[in-house]
Amino acid sequence: MAPPHTLIFRHPEGPRPAFPVRPVFLPNAGCPGKCIYCVQEVQTGRAALALGDIYEHLRRELDRAAAAAHAPFELGFYGGTFTALPEDYAARFVALAAAYKQGGPVAAVRCSTRPDAAGLPLLRELAALGLDSVELGVQSFDDAALAASRRGYDGAAARAACEAVREAGLNLGVQLLPGLPSLPSLPGHAPEAFRRDIEILLEIKPGLVRLYPCLVIEGSALAAMHDRGEYAPWPLETAASEIARALPPLWRAGVRVARLGLAPQPGLLGKIKAGPWHASLGSLTRGRALYAMLAQSLDGRRMNALRLPRRYQGELFGFGGELIEPYARLGLKTANAKPWDQAHFALETA
Ligand code: SF4
Structure with missing residues (x-):
């Protein structure tokens, strides 16, 4: 009998992030309207608050963390269109966070925003103030899916925004929403379109990707489309197998895949009308x-x-x-x- 052989396999996934992210939610703040799938209060589990109140709350929280010599964390502004916040709040939030960087609890600052709100001059200004990373809610690079979802920009604009983030010297993250409606036949965009999105990501090589399969959430325009029979979300199996297929090439390209599916915020489960929800989508897809x-x-x-x-x-x-x-x-x-x-x-x- 031949002796056994040993094969060595090195998992292509990179190291875990050095610091945990502490999120600051700004539900729909700065958004030009409501996107058809979005109900931020449900997705983030936070009600909309005045920006001034969020600012003051954050300042007190950072003071407390500094006084307690809290272990460093990355501060992440999520849930709205950060670079379109009114009254110069983007700069004010970044300056506030950056003031707690030197020897303080804030290791880095990130935000999420829309591709059509990511102009180079503002990105440069925010980078100079202390912003480190921008996550673009691209959702798809597919023109038909973007049009059917009424996002207001096309795939070329999404790619240009990715370049602008890099040109401003910032780390780039991209969020995708596989299973969006798509023209000309509105029911969910084909897995092929998601595969093309992944190919584009493999060219762009952002530092980080988040994949949130499109869900039908009560109160969204997509829920009304779903009720009228105009939209059918991906089945869970489609989402799981497509994401499992996408992970290895992303890892090999050095892209960190951070979040798989929405976090189970309080109140979210009861509001999901349809779609590929799974509490452990990460474990399901990573294992496969x-x-x-x-x-x-x-x-x-x-x-x-x-x-x-x-x-x-x-x-x-x-x-x-x-x-x-x-x-x-x-x-x-x-x-x-x-x-x-x-x-x-x-x-x-x-
Ligand atoms: S821009 Fe983002 S946060 Fe604002 S409504 Fe659209 S999906 Fe929601």
Whole structure:
């Protein structure tokens, strides 16, 4: 009998972020209107507040964190169109956060905004004040999906905004919303369009991507379209398999995939009328992506045993153990998969 061979596999995902993000929610602040899928109060679990109140609350919170010598965190302004906030609030918020950077609790500052509100002069001004990263709510680079979703910009404008963020010296993040409606046939944009979006991302190589499959949330214009039979969201299986397919190439390109699906904010679950909701979409898709990569590296061989970095222990056999059987078909029993403190995987093959 031939001796077993050991294959080495290195997971292409980069290191975890150095600092946790502390979010500051600004629901719909600065938005030119309401996008058809968006109900920020439900998605963020926060009611809209006056910007002055949020500013004062944040200032007190940062004072307290500084006084307590709190471990550093990244401050993230989310839930609105940050670069279109009225009364110069974008600059005021960034300047406030930046004042707590030197020796204080704020390690970095990020914000999210729309591509059509990301003008280079303002981005440069905010970068000079201390902004580090901008996440663009691109949603899709597909013109038909953007038009059907009435986003008000096209794919070329979204790409130009990505360039502007980089030109301003800022780190770029991109948020995508797979499964948006699409013209000419409104029901959900085809998986092919999402695959093209991923190809574009692989060219642009943002530092970070968030993928939020499009959900039908009560109170949104999309919910009314859904009621009229004009929109059908992706089934969960489509979202899960498309995202699992997208992860390995993104990781290999050095793109960090941060958030998979909406965070389960209080009140969100009861408001989802339809769509690919899963509380553990991250674990579901990451497990499948890892399985695909390990199976590919086996290249037809059978795997008797596996040593794996502890970081991946929880997701190896998939959400709810859905991958136990597929791994068994590759030759791997659950008892023969053991975590270790190395950074690589070792696959013992027959
Ligand atoms: S711009 Fe963003 S936050 Fe504002 S309504 Fe549209 S999706 Fe919601």
